[in-house]
Amino acid sequence: MSNMNFKMGDHIFRAEFSFDEISNSISLPLYKVKSDSQPIRHLAEECVKVLEGETIPQCLDYMEKTRVWNMVQSDSRQFEDRLLLVARLIHHPESFLKWPSQEVFNSIVVEKKWEFRTSTEKMRVLNSLRNYLGSIAGAKAIVESVVLAADELFTNAIYNAPFVDANYTLDRATVVVLDSEKSAQLLIAHDHERIFLACLDEFGTLNCEALIKTVQNCLKIGVSKSINLDVGGAGIGIFRVVDLSSEFFAVVEKENRTLVGCSFLLGKSSKQIRLSPKSFYFQIFQNIEFNSSKVRLERRGNNLLLRFIGNFTEPWTLDQLDLDGVDEISLDLRQMESSNLNFLAQNLKFFQKLKNLKCVYLEYLKTANLDEALQIIEEVPFSIEIRSLYVPISCPKGHLTKKVPFFRSLEKIEFDRNFKVPQCPKCNDTMVIVESTKRIIAKADRS
Numbered sequence: 001m002s003n004m005n006f007k008m009g010d011h012i013f014r015a016e017f018s019f020d021e022i023s024n025s026i027s028l029p030l031y032k033v034k035s036d037s038q039p040i041r042h043l044a045e046e047c048v049k050v051l052e053g054e055t056i057p058q059c060l061d062y063m064e065k066t067r068v069w070n071m072v073q074s075d076s077r078q079f080e081d082r083l084l085l086v087a088r089l090i091h092h093p094e095s096f097l098k099w100p101s102q103e104v105f106n107s108i109v110v111e112k113k114w115e116f117r118t119s120t121e122k123m124r125v126l127n128s129l130r131n132y133l134g135s136i137a138g139a140k141a142i143v144e145s146v147v148l149a150a151d152e153l154f155t156n157a158i159y160n161a162p163f164v165d166a167n168y169t170l171d172r173a174t175v176v177v178l179d180s181e182k183s184a185q186l187l188i189a190h191d192h193e194r195i196f197l198a199c200l201d202e203f204g205t206l207n208c209e210a211l212i213k214t215v216q217n218c219l220k221i222g223v224s225k226s227i228n229l230d231v232g233g234a235g236i237g238i239f240r241v242v243d244l245s246s247e248f249f250a251v252v253e254k255e256n257r258t259l260v261g262c263s264f265l266l267g268k269s270s271k272q273i274r275l276s277p278k279s280f281y282f283q284i285f286q287n288i289e290f291n292s293s294k295v296r297l298e299r300r301g302n303n304l305l306l307r308f309i310g311n312f313t314e315p316w317t318l319d320q321l322d323l324d325g326v327d328e329i330s331l332d333l334r335q336m337e338s339s340n341l342n343f344l345a346q347n348l349k350f351f352q353k354l355k356n357l358k359c360v361y362l363e364y365l366k367t368a369n370l371d372e373a374l375q376i377i378e379e380v381p382f383s384i385e386i387r388s389l390y391v392p393i394s395c396p397k398g399h400l401t402k403k404v405p406f407f408r409s410l411e412k413i414e415f416d417r418n419f420k421v422p423q424c425p426k427c428n429d430t431m432v433i434v435e436s437t438k439r440i441i442a443k444a445d446r447s
């Protein structure tokens with residue numbers, strides 16, 4: 001277990017590992033960020049770095065080295081909110097591609113969109129954007145920055161996104177026309193604090209590793225030199241977007257869709273924003289069709305995580321999938337009937353064949369028979385760490401319902417079979433376990 005401390009204003013915050021949930025719908029290994037008095041928010045383990053004013057090159061070096069791609073400045077406005085954004089981005093990246101503005105602001109905000117599919121539409125779109133920006137209070141000082149960033153995003157969507165090779169880029173004089181079903185979209189949204197600008201394309205080709213390296217290169221040899229040498233590909237344009245804004249977003253569903261975006265604080269000058277430390281939000285994932293299960297391959301920091309959501313009623317034939325590089329597997333069992341428990345146990349053994357696999361998470365295992373479920377988990381060919389189990393209990397007379405940790409310890413994970421269900425404080429009746437919602441979150445490490 002490790003802790004980290006960081007400062008925010010006059011307060012020191014402590015982040016510690018725990019295996020906890022941030023809402024009923026999100027359950028992941030997480031950091032719990034606490035102030036001295038109370039927990040403020042949670043933050044995903046190995047998925048986020050809290051920054052203290054690091055420069056762009058420092059951020060990129062860290063991203064390249066650790067592959068932790070979400071980096072939040074601790075002094076950023078709405079810091080807590082940004083940590084939650086990271087958690088959402090990791091847990092349901094699809095939503096950022098479907099409803100980017102809603103996810104970035106975590107609420108419904110004013111949004112305007114422009115669809116485009118040819119390079120010749122650029123002036124039309126940018127002029128319309130410029131006019132629109134004139135109507136946003138507090139945006140006057142940053143109109144040019146936003147339009148410049150939009151120009152780069154537009155160019156990237158037309159000249160780079162259709163191609164898989166990150167360094168391949170068309171001559172800007174070439175007229176490009178995308179198929180109508182591959183139209184790209186520029187969108188802008190704002191609340192009273194910030195403007196979010198983004199471009200969505202229907203290709204999903206952005207290679208984040210290559211992008212980070214190219215931007216690093218541009219910085220090393222100088223941006224103007226990179227342009228002259230024509231070595232930038234998507235990198236130079238993206239560097240400009242990072243430089244002009246205060247936050248940068250890249251969400252990629254491989255071979256399907258990409259969102260590249262940035263945000264600008266309202267009420268600041270372009271120069272202030274350019275000089276401010278930057279936050280980064282990256283997530284890359286791929287959905288794979290697999291029988292009746294949903295399979296999502298995603299990055300979790302340095303690890304490749306394979307997430308299954310399914311009812312697991314069919315025989316698994318995982319050898320259809322190339323799982324060699326997979327470090328972690330998470331089985332989301334919320335749709336599994338408890339009658340399939342034995343079937344799950346049989347198939348867990350399959351994971352032994354995966355050479356790189358470090359651990360398996362079992363999440364949302366519901367059971368009406370706790371002992372049976374625990375026995376099955378204990379039989380899988382990994383050493384088992386059961387991290388936590390929450391059991392909802394309620395008073396039989398209905399005075400009180402609460403969720404109690406059944407067994408759980410942060411320092412040492414132990415299974416406590418001697419757990420005693422407490423009594424209702426009002427009537428002293430022994431409270432009862434609510435059977436239908438029992439849930440086990442377990443982590444099994446390779447022994």
Ligand SMILES: [Zn+2]
Pocket residue numbers: 395396397398399400424425426427428429
């Ligand atoms: Zn009671």
